[in-house]
Amino acid sequence: MPIYEYVCKDCKKRFEALVFGSQKASCPLCNGTNLDQQISVFSVGAGTRSEQAACPSAASCASAGRACNLS
Numbered sequence: 001m002p003i004y005e006y007v008c009k010d011c012k013k014r015f016e017a018l019v020f021g022s023q024k025a026s027c028p029l030c031n032g033t034n035l036d037q038q039i040s041v042f043s044v045g046a047g048t049r050s051e052q053a054a055c056p057s058a059a060s061c062a063s064a065g066r067a068c069n070l071s
Contacts, residue, residue: 005038014038 006026008027017025026033 007038008032009034009036028068 002019003016004013004019004025006025007014007026008030010032011027011030013027013029015028019025020053025035027035
């Protein structure tokens, strides 16, 4: 289920929308469908500094979605 970012050309509202299949997004403020889809960026957290200190590869563990255990 992708999340897309849009700007409504009618009222200039910025918003995110979950879009399923062939569904079309609409502005939550004015219900307009005259939208500009924005380039979405994402980031992956690498944990806290203490986790990084305990595990030198904490960033790679976090990006794989698992905890780093040294035991």
